């Protein structure tokens with residue numbers, strides 16, 4: 001039962017005050033058909049809105065089923081509208097972008113009726129209002145009378161106790177009006193119907209009670225009712241719109257303005273496009289650099305040379321003395337580069353340490369040894385001394401020696417191929433070289449001939465083998481593969497003179513026969529253009545051969561003699577400690593290598609190799625540390641940093657357009673709010689909370705955000721094709737622009753969040769719209 005007690009409601013506009021309700025007291029029966037008549041502006045709609053909870057009274061009380069509404073909160077009114085009241089308006093107020101069924105289900109959606117039940121009740125309501133045949137049409141396919149029937153079905157679907165009708169036949173012809181009145185009359189059998197009308201005839205014919213209104217007051221009442229005081233039996237079920245429903249509502253709305261949505265999404269996706277393109281380019285360039293680098297540099301070994309440059313020692317000398325001009329003295333100063341030169345003291349312990357490196361990180365290690373081989377070859381039955389070297393036999397030896405030492409400090413130009421730690425893992429030779437003829441070396445005494453990419457070999461290397469090549473002369477593989485050499489040990493090679501001096505003997509057949517036989521088993525060349533020719537062209541052999549020779553010569557007479565004296569036992573020259581050590585190494589008197597090269601299995605493993613080498617240096621004095629040379633790392637970190645810097649700047653610029661799109665989305669949502677103001681009113685009449693209204697518009701921007709994000713990413717992806725084609729034509733680099741899927745996802749998320757932020761303010765404004773005003777708007 002509904003009871004109005006001394007209700008007042010006035011509107012203040014400027015200085016004028018309109019008393020729309022001026023001390024209205026009236027009670028309604030649970031089931032009756034009340035018609036409210038009165039001149040325009042007398043306050044009828046205001047009373048209906050106050051009864052329906054769309055508008056608030058200023059003073060007095062509205063009592064529902066014995067419960068005063070004085071202390072009602074916003075959510076209580078929302079629930080009341082949803083549970084207990086059904087509204088029917090003069091202009092139907094259907095939501096045009098929803099189907100008839102969805103319109104009718106809307107109220108039940110808010111009160112959380114399950115989908116099946118909702119559908120059933122909506123169908124029942126539509127059957128009841130006589131729209132069985134038209135159920136699956138859209139609102140704009142119906143006549144005015146039919147639309148009003150849908151509105152009635154929507155109002156009764158949630159089975160409300162009170163049906164409030166504001167001039168329900170105002171926009172209909174007489175015949176249709178009669179039909180609608182009959183329908184409303186039928187509905188009043190089960191509930192209270194309050195109808196505002198300007199038509200006294202209709203009121204007289206159908207209503208059970210007529211109330212006349214004037215100037216916000218009740219003039220007369222044809223069937224007054226005095227309520228007995230009732231017990232409070234009022235119960236409310238809270239309303240709530242699910243996110244899914246909010247999205248559905250906004251999606252159907254967006255679908256009615258496809259063109260505009262696509263244009264907006266495109267405009268706001270420009271920021272995303274530019275960022276995505278910048279990222280995909282930098283991503284691609286980084287990848288390009290990385291692969292090129294790792295291809296070119298991964299195979300560069302970490303080199304431990306006799307000497308290394310210690311970068312840390314290369315610091316500027318400070319000279320803060322301002323009075324330099326008048327200096328009356330000179331200063332002795334060590335050369336910068338000399339100061340930075342670190343002498344590596346490679347010991348057997350260190351060699352053993354390196355050998356124990358995990359083969360998973362570096363499976364190939366090569367050693368440089370100064371040991372010279374006493375080599376002989378047979379040429380047309382004549383025994384000749386030969387050597388495995390690229391030095392011009394007619395040129396100054398020191399020059400070539402210097403050059404080869406410089407190259408070996410970075411790991412290039414070696415003639416000893418690396419030893420494989422684990423036979424089952426990658427083999428350096430087979431990975432980087434291809435076999436042109438013969439077979440791969442297997443035994444310690446197997447040799448290979450290394451050519452470059454174009455099958456050329458340093459002419460000196462061939463000259464030193466005893467051949468007499470002319471420039472550009474071609475050699476058949478067959479003529480070289482299988483060639484035999486003999487390496488003679490010191491005792492057979494050197495003759496001790498009675499003076500205690502040693503001289504090499506003249507090469508002869510018996511010396512050749514006594515030596516260890518070496519065989520040239522194969523000819524190899526670098527696999528492809530990118531492979532670095534780490535071995536110099538010419539003969540290459542295994543470290544096992546060097547070790548074998550050292551073993552043979554370690555205790556030879558010449559080595560023993562040389563160890564005892566500081567004179568060169570072959571020339572009689574005086575030797576300092578360094579020169580003596582070097583000479584002993586050349587004679588095979590020392591098993592410690594002069595340099596070590598470690599070949600990491602791939603680019604990433606290099607760091608682990610370096611960690612391992614760094615571990616050795618821990619806690620050691622500077623003098624005893626071993627400094628390695630690693631060229632590749634210096635190059636990549638530098639280019640990587642540079643690229644990151646450029647990317648950051650470009651992304652920052654591109655981000656500005658994101659902010660622009662955010663503002664645009666805000667404006668657009670605001671326009672949408674204005675367009676959908678009627679819908680906001682209807683939703684509120686059906687019991688939607690402020691939160692639900694915000695949710696509807698947030699859902700709209702959410703859809704728009706995702707759409708523009710996806711669109712932006714898709715366009716950026718498509719753009720990578722022409723961009724790559726342009727880059728290819730300029731630089732011959734293929735596939736540079738590559739959109740990283742993670743970046744794409746992050747960009748879509750950013751786009752969604754930004755548009756949500758941009759649209760949230762207008763969405764909040766929408767929620768604050770006064771329902772009564774919203775419904776009055778045209």
Ligand SMILES: Nc1ncnc2c1ncn2[C@@H]1O[C@H](COP(=O)(O)OP(=O)(O)OP(=O)(O)O)[C@@H](O)[C@H]1O
Nearest residue numbers: 011013018020039040041042043044045046047773
């Ligand atoms: N939001 C508002 N702000 C200011 N004045 C208002 C507002 N709403 C209604 N009024 C005023 O309140 C008075 C009552 O209006 P109401 O719409 O209730 O009258 P009515 O009897 O329903 O009129 P009609 O039959 O023409 O629809 C009118 O003078 C109207 O101008």
